[in-house]
Amino acid sequence: MLPDISNRIRNLSKALETVIIPAIPADNSFAAEQAALMLGHLKMLDQQWDFAYLYEKGSFDNMLALASKLSQLAEGGGESQIAAVQTRSLIAAQPDMLPLTVNAINELTIALGKAVDKLIAAAYKDGSSAFKTAMLSSILDYNHIQSARERTWFKANNLDPDVRDLPSMEEMLNSEKYCYSAA
Amino acid sequence: MNANTTSISDMNSALIEPRMAYILERKLQRSKLGPYTPKTAKEIEQSLTRLFIADGLNDITISGVKRMTGGASKEQFLFQLQHSGLAEPQGYVLRMDPLEGIVETCRLREAELLQALAGSFPVPEILTVDAEGDSLGNPGLITGFVSGVTKPTSLEGQSVSGIGSSYGHYAELIAPQFLDILVKLHSWQGWADAALPNYVIPKKNSTEAALYQVNLWARTWQQDCVEPVPMVTLTEHWLRENAPVCEEPCLVHCDYRVGNFMFEEPSGQITTILDWELAHFGDFHEDLAWILQKLFGTWNAQGQFLVCGLMERDHFISEYQRLSGRKIKPDVLRYYEVLNAWKCAIMDLSSAIIAGQRANNHQDLLITWLGSAGAVFLDQIEMLLKEELPNAA
Structure with missing residues (x-):
């Protein structure tokens, strides 16, 4: 070009x-x-x-892994079970070939995020104590990775007091360290 | 901490100050009127003239309209007003809402509070308020002009919003005043006799102080959400379940920090506390937790973190306790640190972004820039909740 x-x-x-x-x-x-x-x-x-596509693809992968993990962990009353089933259906419906534009892949991330939101709300409504504890821990782990990615993406804004702790853009995008795993 | 978890979200959904519920609803309607274009000096002159005619002033002359820089949420202008009741022109400040911004607040509440505080605290004098923007076109507030600076004129590397500013040798002069005013604010009892019809005082010895805030910001997130953020959703539930009891609600400024007060050079005397738009009645820990945020601090040459660029954290906490006679509860302080970081995440990741997307602010570029700091607050919430982990769920 x-x-x-x-x-x-x-x-x-x-x-x-x-x-x-x-x-x-x-x-x-x-x-x-x-x-x-x-x-x-x-x-x-x-x-x-x-790097925009690589960044959004990483955000999608992380949200997919979180949705997958929470749907596996879900247990408790009817709301938690329904939210888990709906999330698993959404995960199963993800395309084999991901879209190739930033906006299209971001839309998939948003849809998964909405499912995660429903799982969180359900956990607090009728989730078992074990589910709530595991969910909290999983979201904190996911956030640790994803917020580091976002802070790195925007570190040139000079608004991050801990900017010295952040990786380079290349490391953030390519290292396994910044990939959340459902395992 | 309150361990009562029975349907807290259902129970407290009505706990939102009526005026703030109206303001959020009004924002929804106003957001459809965009895009917003920054006002010109001529437009401001005309708007102000309409307002002062409506207020009953005669022979009005508006001159010297000058936009003030900074300010991510309000358009602010300096101007001179002359009318038949004045011997000579006087300087005033117009503080006016764009269609939407990083926070949505109420000029009427701000005016009520500044009037109530006048004489007791260094606050700008209120001239008039246009609560619904009937004359100005947008809600606005006019205050007297106060001399002073928000950052030392001699220091370089200052930021647009004041965040990250350093006070240099002024820190020693300003720090005791900063603490003294805060302590007085938290012990102010004048509200009992003041006209503050658009404020709600949370019940003593209840969780209302926290829950009014959780509800306000949860509704803001719901209204302005651009895309889901699991940490924001999780934190809302955590805040509801762990809302602490507040024995004695007091007035809290809620944006008491670097950049939001003016002082004179070279004396270092604080002349005014600015930006009361987020003030409400709540728990004093909420102010302390806001002031202690890393974002508002700086590191000195010795590598020590300075709260608001003024003093070390331990000194701030011990001096506050000594001067106020209050005992800071670490778990309550932690709760409000979480709540404040969550509020900031909501401002950045929803209100700032959506206002920028809809081009509804006079500073679209600035609010989008500030919005990019949202993950800083998510990281902070995570750190705080991890420290709470054994009790977190």
């Missing part, structure tokens, strides 16, 4: 830095602030765009 996406993002940044921002009057701090934010977003986009 010519010109490529990185090329265009960098051209946008250069135009902002060298032409547009210097042209903003000194007394228009709102415009200056907006331009600085634009520059920040563009730099972050440049770091992210090429």
